[in-house]
Amino acid sequence: MQSRVALVTGGTGGIGTSIVRRLARMGHKVATNYRDEARARAWQAQMREQGVEVALAPGDVADAEQAAAMVREVERQLGPVEILINNAGITRDSTFHKMSVQQWNEVIATNLNSCFNVTRPVIDGMRERKWGRIVQISSINGLKGQYGQANYAAAKAGMHGFTISLARENARFGVTVNTVSPGYVATDMVMAVPEEVRAKIVAEIPTGRLGTPDEIAYAVAFLVGEEASWITGSNLDINGGHHMGW
Numbered sequence: 093m094q095s096r097v098a099l100v101t102g103g104t105g106g107i108g109t110s111i112v113r114r115l116a117r118m119g120h121k122v123a124t125n126y127r128d129e130a131r132a133r134a135w136q137a138q139m140r141e142q143g144v145e146v147a148l149a150p151g152d153v154a155d156a157e158q159a160a161a162m163v164r165e166v167e168r169q170l171g172p173v174e175i176l177i178n179n180a181g182i183t184r185d186s187t188f189h190k191m192s193v194q195q196w197n198e199v200i201a202t203n204l205n206s207c208f209n210v211t212r213p214v215i216d217g218m219r220e221r222k223w224g225r226i227v228q229i230s231s232i233n234g235l236k237g238q239y240g241q242a243n244y245a246a247a248k249a250g251m252h253g254f255t256i257s258l259a260r261e262n263a264r265f266g267v268t269v270n271t272v273s274p275g276y277v278a279t280d281m282v283m284a285v286p287e288e289v290r291a292k293i294v295a296e297i298p299t300g301r302l303g304t305p306d307e308i309a310y311a312v313a314f315l316v317g318e319e320a321s322w323i324t325g326s327n328l329d330i331n332g333g334h335h336m337g338w
């Protein structure tokens with residue numbers, strides 16, 4: 093297997109950590125961004141104890157200049173980014189009639205604008221080198237909508253339009269662009285949902301449980317593989333059967 097340089101945004105989070113670990117164990121050189129250096133260094137030390145080396149670069153992905161500087165720093169440490177996982181994301185839930193402009197803007201900026209901010213600085217290099225893998229981590233709720241998540245569902249649905257347009261523009265250059273849409277995964281984001289709401293969600297999942305971050309990382313690893321070169325413009329739903337069909 094060829095070792096590639098992989099940038100996973102939000103790599104310190106629940107799903108991101110699993111993606112980072114999996115890509116590193118596949119032999120890739122992996123980097124992620126951080127906003128809080130002390131927290132990121134502590135996380136990096138934990139990863140090292142597990143035998144996983146991760147490069148760190150500062151940067152808020154919602155800010156175009158910071159994202160570009162973050163990519164430059166990753167490339168300075170590891171070399172040109174060949175695999176990009178747009179994973180950083182947040183929720184700011186509220187029913188729409190109570191939603192503030194700030195709740196709307198923060199979610200769109202972090203989940204959707206970040207895809208522009210981080211992908212734009214790496215796409216030229218991927219096209220020139222005729223190889224690249226880009227995966228957006230969207231959500232089940234970008235496909236089916238969710239009560240209290242008009243901002244999040246709009247951002248996550250927007251990632252699909254982004255994916256399929258980039259897939260068309262870059263297929264001839266050996267760059268594949270896909271989306272993974274997780275259902276409810278047991279991370280801090282989901283554990284922050286009140287227990288009774290979570291129980292209702294689990295009751296709707298045919299497999300009868302939340303997903304694990306490693307189950308999402310498995311799909312990402314598949315899509316970035318050398319042999320996945322004919323998979324582009326796809327969305328992979330991983331949700332225990334919670335949402336099926338189109």
Ligand code: NDP
Nearest residue numbers: 102104105106107152153179180181231274276277279281
């Ligand atoms: P976490 O909250 O555990 O992790 C989110 C990560 O994103 C953290 O590393 C966080 O860093 C980073 N991040 C957030 N905002 C920014 C920003 N502005 N700039 C840079 N980094 C940022 O979330 P999950 O692991 O649960 O989610 C990962 C992705 O998967 C998200 O896109 C989410 O929407 C999606 N998803 C999650 C599901 C779930 O059930 N958990 C279901 C479907 C989709 P920091 O520590 O600095 O905040």
